[in-house]
Amino acid sequence: DPALGRTIDASPQRPTFTGWLLRRLARSAAQCLAASFLLFLLIQALPGDAATASASKNGAAAVEAARARMGLDRPVLERYLEWVAGILRGDPGTTLITSRPVAETITQPVLASLSLAAVVLLGLVLVTLPVAVVTGARPRHPVSRFLTGISVAAAAIPEFVVAIALLAVLAVWTRWLPVLSVPGAGRTVWENPVCLVMPALSLWLVCSASLTRRIQALVTTHAAAPYVREAELAGLTRRRVLSGHLLPSVAPGVLQLLAQTIPYLLGGAVVVETVTSFPGLGFALVRAVGDREVPVVMAAGALMMVVAVVAFTVADALSVRQERMVAVV
Numbered sequence: 001d002p003a004l005g006r007t008i009d010a011s012p013q014r015p016t017f018t019g020w021l022l023r024r025l026a027r028s029a030a031q032c033l034a035a036s037f038l039l040f041l042l043i044q045a046l047p048g049d050a051a052t053a054s055a056s057k058n059g060a061a062a063v064e065a066a067r068a069r070m071g072l073d074r075p076v077l078e079r080y081l082e083w084v085a086g087i088l089r090g091d092p093g094t095t096l097i098t099s100r101p102v103a104e105t106i107t108q109p110v111l112a113s114l115s116l117a118a119v120v121l122l123g124l125v126l127v128t129l130p131v132a133v134v135t136g137a138r139p140r141h142p143v144s145r146f147l148t149g150i151s152v153a154a155a156a157i158p159e160f161v162v163a164i165a166l167l168a169v170l171a172v173w174t175r176w177l178p179v180l181s182v183p184g185a186g187r188t189v190w191e192n193p194v195c196l197v198m199p200a201l202s203l204w205l206v207c208s209a210s211l212t213r214r215i216q217a218l219v220t221t222h223a224a225a226p227y228v229r230e231a232e233l234a235g236l237t238r239r240r241v242l243s244g245h246l247l248p249s250v251a252p253g254v255l256q257l258l259a260q261t262i263p264y265l266l267g268g269a270v271v272v273e274t275v276t277s278f279p280g281l282g283f284a285l286v287r288a289v290g291d292r293e294v295p296v297v298m299a300a301g302a303l304m305m306v307v308a309v310v311a312f313t314v315a316d317a318l319s320v321r322q323e324r325m326v327a328v329v
Contacts, residue, residue: 017317017320020320021313021317024313024316024317025313028309028313031309032302032305032306032309033084035301035305036084036298036301036302036305037080039297039298039301040076040079040080040083040294040298041076043289043292043294043297043298044076044294046289046292048292049067049072049292049294050066050070050072050096050097050291050292050293050294051063051064051066051067051070051072051096052292053097053290053291053292054066054096054097054291070096072096079294083295083298087302091103092106092295092298092299092302093295093299094295095293095295095296096292096293096294096295097291097293102295102296102299103299105284105296106281106284106296106299106300106303108188108279109279109280109281109283109284110281110303111188111189112183112188112189112278112279112280112281113265113266113269113273113280113281113282114266115189115190115196116189116196116199116200116203116265116269116278116280117262117265117266119196119200120200120203120204120207120265121258121261121262121265123200123204123208124204124207124208124211124258124261125258127208128204128207128208128211128212129211129215129254129258131147131212132211132212132215132216132219133215133219133242133246133247133250133254134242135147135148135212135216136215136216136217136218136219136220136223137219137220137223137242137246139216139220139223144216147212147216148213148216150209151208151209151210151212151213151216152209152213154205154206154208154209155209155210155213157206157209158271159202159203159206159269159271159272160271160272160275162202162205162206162272163198163199163202163271163272163275163276164275166198166201166202166205167179167198167275167276170198170201171198177194177197177198178194178195178198180276180277181195181196181197181198181199181276181277181278182195182277182278182279183195183279189279195278198276198278199269199272199273199276199278199280202272202275202276203265203269203272206272207261207264207265211257211258211261214257215250215254215257218250218253218254218257219246219250222246222249222250223246225249228241228246231244251318251319252315252318252319255315255318255319256312256315256316256319258311258315259311259312259314259315260311262307262308262311263304263307263308263311266281266303266304266307269282270282270283270285270286274286281300281303281304284296284300285297285300288300
C-alpha cells in the first residue's frame with residue numbers, strides 16, 4: 001500500500017496443521033454420527049426383530065412380552081439416543097437375546113479380524129506395493145504387461161470364487177490346510193495361526209488384484225510427467241528417478257488407496273470369512289444381522305466407521321505433511 005508505505009500480502013494464509021486436524025476430526029465425528037443413525041434406521045427397517053427371532057415359536061403373546069423386555073416397544077429415536085449415550089460412556093450395551101455384554105461378544109471377533117487385516121496389510125505393503133510401483137514405472141516391459149493383464153482378470157473374480165478355489169486346491173486336493181479356518185474352542189487365532197492362512201491368502205489375492213491395477217495406473221501417469229522425463233534426460237539412474245522423483249509424487253495417492261483397503265479388511269471381507277468359517281468380525285456381523293441383534297450390529301458398524309475415519313485421516317495427514325514440506329523446500 002503506497003499510502004501506508006508497506007506491502008500487503010493478499011495471498012490467503014494457510015491454516016496450521018493442528019487446525020486442519022481439529023476440523024477434520026470434527027467433520028469425521030459428524031459423519032460417523034449421521035452414518036450410525038442411518039445404520040440404526042436400516043436395521044429397524046428389516047423384517048422382524050430379536051423378539052420375533054427368539055420367541056416366535058411360543059406365540060404372539062410371547063413375542064410381545066419379549067419385545068417389551070428388550071425395550072423394542074420404545075420409539076426408535078429414544079433407543080438410538082440411548083445407544084449414543086452408552087457409546088460415549090464406553091458401554092455398547094448388552095445383547096437383546098442373551099443379555100450378554102456386547103463388548104464381550106465382539107472382542108474375540110474383533111481381535112481375529114484385526115490379526116487377519118494386519119497379516120494381509122503386511123503382504124500388501126511388502127509384496128504388492130513394490131511390484132505395482134516398479135511395473136507401473138515401466139509399463140511397456142513384458143512383465144508389466146503380463147501382471148497388468150493378470151490383475152485386471154483377477155479383479156473381476158468375486159471374493160467367494162477365489163476363496164472356494166483356494167479351498168478346493170489347498171484343503172481338498174492337496175490337504176495342506178484345514179477346510180475350516182477355526183482356531184478351536186477357547187483358543188485365539190494366534191494359538192493356532194494356521195487358521196489365518198486360508199482367509200489371509202484369499203483376501204491378499206483379492207486386494208492385490210485391485211490395488212496393483214490402480215497403483216500401476218497412478219505410477220504410469222506420473223512416470224510420463226515432464227519432471228520425470230527431465231530427470232531421466234539429466235542422466236540420473238532409473239533407481240534414482242524412482243526414489244527421488246516418482247515415489248514422492250505418487251505417495252499421497254498410494255496412501256489413499258491403502259486407506260481404502262483397511263476398512264474392507266476389517267469388516268468388508270464378510271464373504272471370505274463366511275466361506276472359510278473364520279471367526280472374525282464379518283462372520284459375527286452376519287450372525288448378528290440374522291438374529292436382529294441391534295446392539296451387536298451397531299457396535300460392529302461403529303467400529304468399522306472409526307477404523308475408516310482413522311485410516312483416511314492418517315493418509316490425508318501424511319499427505320498434508322508432505323505437501324507442506326515440499327512447499328517449504
